[in-house]
Amino acid sequence: MARILRFDRLPIERPTLVLDRERVMRNIARMSARAKAAGVGFRPHFKTHQSALIGDWFRDHGVTGITVSSVAMAEYFAAAGWSDITIAIPVNPREIARIRELAGLIELGVLVESRETVDLLAESLDAPVQVWIKVDAGYGRAGIRWDETDRIRALAQRIREQRRLSFAGILAHSGHSYHEVRWGDIQATRQAVLRVHEESLTRLQGVREALLAGGLEACAISVGDTPTCSQAEHFRGADEIRPGNFVFYDLMQLQLGSCTGAEIAVAVATPVLAVYPERRQILLYGGAVHLAVQALPGASERRWFGCLAAELAGTTGETRPQVGSPHESAGRERAITAEQTEGLGIPEMAAPLTSLSQEHGIADLPEALIETIRCGDIVLVYPVHSCLTGNLYDRYVTLGGEEIPRFRSLPSA
């Protein structure tokens, strides 16, 4: 256990979302290199960062097409200069007017899973769109099941018959990789994640073969979730990957074996409001409205809503195991440089947040760690799910104090 990091770099008054630019840059470079090495296209999902400025950091890696999760987000990134955007949620018929407008401005990709939506697109659009059939490769959330090849084929045929619609291929999100955490056993977790990956690819290739056998000339395969994209050695048969969370990572990804603690690129700086040595807890000004309620999967005994950051002293140039994870001994080894560990520190899993109410958070700490903390200190909390935590803020603040605005979809009429 290292000491809890007291975050003195910036004049923090209230919960603030702090971003480590260098870590973000490295995460982007690494995923881009993985896609290139595997010979697949890289269409990163921007729902995690939702920032035009951070989006620009991808351009240096040759990224020209992106993924988003709402029409509003597509509009935002189109205005920021992106001209090739896939909206990776089934078409919402209520937004057809805005989809039509976007299709006239950029190369737009949309998802369908029913004939009625295809027909709605066909009769509403006056510019071409790329239409992906959403396939459920085992997650059980959205899409047509991979084994319903007749339905998929009929829908693909229907798309091809429409003048404005191009059949792009089949698209899946194997989010059930997130359910594969084996608490405390990182090797078993990784093997389970990779089994999901192999199974999904096999199923999607089966769908494509059925489509090609049925007379279609081409059918791309688009996949992408951060656990498999961070860990898989190959993407056999896939044409593009669409991971999003990797740009920041979080405790859930650490848990899944997708990252090291020194690769998590955002944390919430929170003031300490009280210290309770007798119950080995501290009270944070940081609750559900600052962190988002998401318990770490696999933590069976109690719920973990985040953890504090620790200092990591004297590690420049060292190669260390995945420090700060619950899998300390089993983690993959990576060099941690001083540059990586300064600022946001590393997760201290011995100091989890065990309770969140609207504005308050409670962290449990061993005696040795609690002794160094005082009311009024600023500590950093690593989020369990950075996509949801980010959604609560309208900006990031970098370690240098620069503010990075964030799109904040205001879901209202």
Place this chain on the structure above:
Amino acid sequence: MARILRFDRLPIERPTLVLDRERVMRNIARMSARAKAAGVGFRPHFKTHQSALIGDWFRDHGVTGITVSSVAMAEYFAAAGWSDITIAIPVNPREIARIRELAGLIELGVLVESRETVDLLAESLDAPVQVWIKVDAGYGRAGIRWDETDRIRALAQRIREQRRLSFAGILAHSGHSYHEVRWGDIQATRQAVLRVHEESLTRLQGVREALLAGGLEACAISVGDTPTCSQAEHFRGADEIRPGNFVFYDLMQLQLGSCTGAEIAVAVATPVLAVYPERRQILLYGGAVHLAVQALPGASERRWFGCLAAELAGTTGETRPQVGSPHESAGRERAITAEQTEGLGIPEMAAPLTSLSQEHGIADLPEALIETIRCGDIVLVYPVHSCLTGNLYDRYVTLGGEEIPRFRSLPSA
């Protein structure tokens, strides 16, 4: 089971937070009347609605003092004309400059639980403030434990010695009443909630007696959580109550026996993106960023993140049991008028949301209910915890289409 309500009143495109103004008005009138009948002050917590306009609806009931949960929220309501505000979270030393400024503008109440905070207030303020000692009456979150009377007395004495500080009394939030859900047994749940209430009041009265015996002239007692304030017959010894959630209620309160289904005053209108008759599910454009992740307590088999609204036909003037709750047969009886049930309908607990990802939600429905739903319909989702759901929006939309702006604390540097 009634039919699922298709919400056609407003031209909804995206997830929208809909507010039933009549239900809100009735909830305010009812709680205000409860406080008057019990002979206690009513200092409602505004963290749930966070709206200057909705705040004004309380003025007709003689409310002049309010409660908030952050300095920023106090600033917002001070600007909206409220001149007596208690900030019900322990003083954050990092915001002392803003607390000083507020203290010069309004009658400000603050919470302390340590000598260092009292000293910081004493040396920083140049206008008087009301200082409450935060007491933990059993919740185990914040405050000095009720049985540490020596510490409480010493702190009260310290407060009284400071020129700018007035010792107001002791303040508690018995949030552990929320842990008392007995799934499917509303009577046992209510009895357990009331046991928490009695226990807390007894403990707080004990603290006050010790303080008065120790030489203090006066010590007010402030309590308030929506479950006990909605259900208790008395507030023995308390001087004021500070409930907040009652203004909207939600499924958690329904579960706790605090309200009927027809008293829940907010719901999220969401488009249906897909219907899966074979697995008896529908896919909603409504995920964690539109609803907030909060599982219904006590739902042991699976997690419930909300439920759909049903129509309630032919009930004008009828007295009905607590329709739509899992405790249908045991609910307390209240007249449901047509006015109450139109618009937002009532919760259909046979149609729960069982999965939420960032933008997607999945609802499980019996065959009889799913048959009536089409892709593109707008359905209403009742939130599990309306405080957290509201926090995701910058406005409410009433049933008449009026927009009500909402304070949106942007927690950043």
